[in-house]
Amino acid sequence: xxxxxxQKAIDHQKMVENCxxxxxxxxxxxxxxxxxxxxxxxxxxxxxxxxxPLAEKSLQEIALESKKMWPIHQVEIIHKLGKLEPGxxxxxxxVSCPHRAEAFAACxxxxxxxxxxxxxxxxxxNPEGGSNWVHPISKPTS
Amino acid sequence: xxxxxxQKAIDHQKMVENCxxxxxxxxxxxxxxxxxxxxxxxxxxxxxxxxxPLAEKSLQEIALESKKMWPIHQVEIIHKLGKLEPGxxxxxxxVSCPHRAEAFAACxxxxxxxxxxxxxxxxxxNPEGGSNWVHPISKPTS
Amino acid sequence: xxxxxxFFFAGARELVGQGCLELEIPLSSNIAELKKILITxxxxxxxxxxxxxxxVNEIFVTQDHIILAEDSVAxxxxxxxx
Amino acid sequence: xxxxxxFFFAGARELVGQGCLELEIPLSSNIAELKKILITxxxxxxxxxxxxxxxVNEIFVTQDHIILAEDSVAxxxxxxxx
Numbered sequence: 001x002x003x004x005x006x007q008k009a010i011d012h013q014k015m016v017e018n019c020x021x022x023x024x025x026x027x028x029x030x031x032x033x034x035x036x037x038x039x040x041x042x043x044x045x046x047x048x049x050x051x052x053p054l055a056e057k058s059l060q061e062i063a064l065e066s067k068k069m070w071p072i073h074q075v076e077i078i079h080k081l082g083k084l085e086p087g088x089x090x091x092x093x094x095v096s097c098p099h100r101a102e103a104f105a106a107c108x109x110x111x112x113x114x115x116x117x118x119x120x121x122x123x124x125x126n127p128e129g130g131s132n133w134v135h136p137i138s139k140p141t142s
Numbered sequence: 143x144x145x146x147x148x149q150k151a152i153d154h155q156k157m158v159e160n161c162x163x164x165x166x167x168x169x170x171x172x173x174x175x176x177x178x179x180x181x182x183x184x185x186x187x188x189x190x191x192x193x194x195p196l197a198e199k200s201l202q203e204i205a206l207e208s209k210k211m212w213p214i215h216q217v218e219i220i221h222k223l224g225k226l227e228p229g230x231x232x233x234x235x236x237v238s239c240p241h242r243a244e245a246f247a248a249c250x251x252x253x254x255x256x257x258x259x260x261x262x263x264x265x266x267x268n269p270e271g272g273s274n275w276v277h278p279i280s281k282p283t284s
Numbered sequence: 285x286x287x288x289x290x291f292f293f294a295g296a297r298e299l300v301g302q303g304c305l306e307l308e309i310p311l312s313s314n315i316a317e318l319k320k321i322l323i324t325x326x327x328x329x330x331x332x333x334x335x336x337x338x339x340v341n342e343i344f345v346t347q348d349h350i351i352l353a354e355d356s357v358a359x360x361x362x363x364x365x366x
Numbered sequence: 367x368x369x370x371x372x373f374f375f376a377g378a379r380e381l382v383g384q385g386c387l388e389l390e391i392p393l394s395s396n397i398a399e400l401k402k403i404l405i406t407x408x409x410x411x412x413x414x415x416x417x418x419x420x421x422v423n424e425i426f427v428t429q430d431h432i433i434l435a436e437d438s439v440a441x442x443x444x445x446x447x448x
Contacts, residue, residue, distance in 0.1 A: 013155045016171075022178040022228040028249075029158075029171040030242065032448050036164040048447065051375055051440055053424050055447070079447060086164040091448050100172065104250045107170075111242055111448065119419070119440075120447025121376035133377035134446035137417050174366050190365065193293055193358055195342050197365070221365060233366050253366065261337070261358075262365025263294035275295035276364035279335050 001067075002076040003059040005050055010078045010089045019074040019096040026103035029094045030111055036086035044127045048081045048090060051119040055079070058118040062110055070106040071098055077110065079120060090122075143209075144218040145201040147192055152220050152231045161216040161238040168245035171236045172253055178228035186269045190223045190232060193261040197221070200260040204252055212248040213240055219252065221262060232264075286311055286353035290322075296336065296361050299328045309351065315340075316347040318357065332361045368393055368435035372404075378418065378443045381410045391433065397422075398429040400439065414443045 002018065012029055019027050034046050063075050073096045080090050093110050097103040125131040144160065154171055161169050176188050205217050215238045222232050235252050239245040267273040285308045297303045309321055315338045323330045338345055339358040351357060367390045374382045391403055397420045405412045420427055421440040433439060 012158060016154060016173065020173075020175060020229055022176075025175055025177045027171075027173040027175060029169075029173075030246070031158065031162075031169040031171075032242065033162060033167055033169060033238075034164075035167045035240070049376055050447070051373070051421070051442060054421055054426070054440070054442075057424065087162055096175075098177070100174065100250070100253055104172070104246060108242070108246045115448045116445070118447050119375065119421070119442045119445055121443065122446045123376070133380065133443070135377050135414060135417070135444040136446055137413075137444055191294055192365070193291070193339070193360060196339055196344070196358070196360075199342065257366045258363070260365050261293065261339070261360045261363055263361065264364045265294070275298065275361070277295050277332060277335070277362040278364055279331075279362055 001063055001074070002078075003056055003063060004078045005052055005055060005081055006078060007080070007082045010080055010092045012089065012092045012094070015076045015078065015092055015094040018076055019094045021073055021096060024073045024096040024098050026098070026100040027094065027096045028100075028103040028107040029092065030107050031089045032091040032111075034084050034086045034088050034090055038124070041124070042127055043086060044125050045086075046084045046090070047123045047125070048079070048084065049121050049123070050079070050081055055118050055120050059114065062113045062117060065113070066106050066110050069109070070102045072102075072106055073097060075106070075110070077114070081120075143205055143216070144220075145198055145205060146220045147194055147197060147223055148220060149222070149224045152222055152234045154231065154234045154236070157218045157220065157234055157236040160218055161236045163215050163238055166215045166238040166240050168240070168242040169236065169238045170242075170245040170249040171234065172249050173231045174233040174253075176226050176228045176230050176232055180266070183266070184269055185228060186267050187228075188226045188232070189265045189267070190221070190226065191263050191265070192221070192223055197260050197262050201256065204255045204259060207255070208248050208252050211251070212244045214244075214248055215239060217248070217252070219256070223262075285309065286351070288351055288354065289356045291356060291358040293359065294361050296329060296332050296359050299332070300326055313351050314347065315345060315349050315351070318351060322359070333359070335362050336360055367391065368433070370433055370436065371438045373438060373440040375441065376443050378411060378414050378441050381414070382408055394432055396430050396432050397427060400433060404441070415441070417444050418442055
């Protein structure tokens with residue numbers, strides 16, 4: 001199990017290889033990437049900020065909770081912080097399980113929980129230089 | 143859209159980069175990997191065989207069908223044929239979509255369809271040299 | 285009688301002993317009738333034949349599909365790819 | 367009165383103008399009461415405060431959690447990670 005907040009580019013290739021094993025038949029990797037357009041709003045870049053100690057603890061708890069729900073062999077979660085440009089990976093979750101249905105369910109569950117439970121925030125800056133923090137009141141954005 | 147049957151190792155890193163875009167927020171990669179144990183049966187290696195022209199056509203149809211069901215930006219499917227050892231990737235499916243729920247659903251759907259619809263077969267060889275073709279009568283193995 | 289080409293894959297190929305053979309079948313035979321002919325020639329194929337899919341000229345077909353002269357017919361045991 | 371440390375993040379940090387400040391609050395205040403004190407000092411925080419989560423000493427707490435002297439309290443606006 002590896003949980004990490006980082007300022008560096010996320011190496012998803014390495015995550016997959018860390019999750020690969022001879023005892024599992026399925027690896028699911030999810031990458032969240034920065035979109036240039038949200039509706040009609042153009043994004044020049046994003047900045048991610050975390051309450052790091054609690055964010056790491058929350059990610060740990062989500063991973064442990066998921067290991068109780070599915071036969072997860074290996075799970076890695078890495079979230080990038082700082083400035084990100086369109087196309088870049090902001091988050092990567094990789095899971096290996098004996099069978100594919102479990103791996104898909106576990107990986108998606110982990111992402112849903114991260115969106116709801118982890119104290120990380122993003123600020124959008126548009127090409128005109130305007131910026132705003134994204135604080136979804138009703139429902140989390142994806 | 144890229145569909146491929148190959149004798150070479152699957153480069154999933156490249157598949158992810160081909161699916162990455164500024165207009166999508168989610169990439170899901172699935173890897174099917176060879177398990178060393180199925181129940182109590184040990185596997186030394188697998189051999190995959192395809193009815194290639196029809197398998198490629200079936201994979202194309204599955205990808206096109208999925209593009210009608212979800213807003214898929216890019217999809218790549220690669221299946222390795224020939225001899226594979228435990229831990230190796232036999233199949234990789236990579237999908238990018240605007241949002242994560244779509245990407246998970248599309249990728250899992252594609253895998254479920256591949257298991258049912260594509261004329262590819264595997265033969266298991268155990269450490270004692272015994273081998274048998276896997277022809278699931280009632281339900282497909284994962 | 286018409287001449288067709290039969291292709292066998294995976295377990296079926298091993299049971300028949302070859303991947304491809306020429307076969308003569310009655311005019312206007314369909315896939316269900318072809319299956320019976322194949323089982324008569326190769327009784328070991330019966331279990332696989334009852335669960336196999338068939339393709340003619342690289343297109344999946346149903347049991348009532350009529351086979352024509354020179355057709356290439358593929359015997360496809362239950363799939364295990366992925 | 368007791369002294370606590372307040373930490374603000376993201377939009378809340380920008381509205382308050384700083385990420386960290388010391389604050390005096392009445393003895394035995396809970397999170398709900400702290401919120402009222404914060405909104406009185408920084409009226410612009412109201413909307414975020416009503417939707418924020420709070421953590422004390424790096425543990426999530428509920429509205430009725432009693433704050434102790436020297437506690438580190440984090441004001442966590444709705445999350446948008448991932």
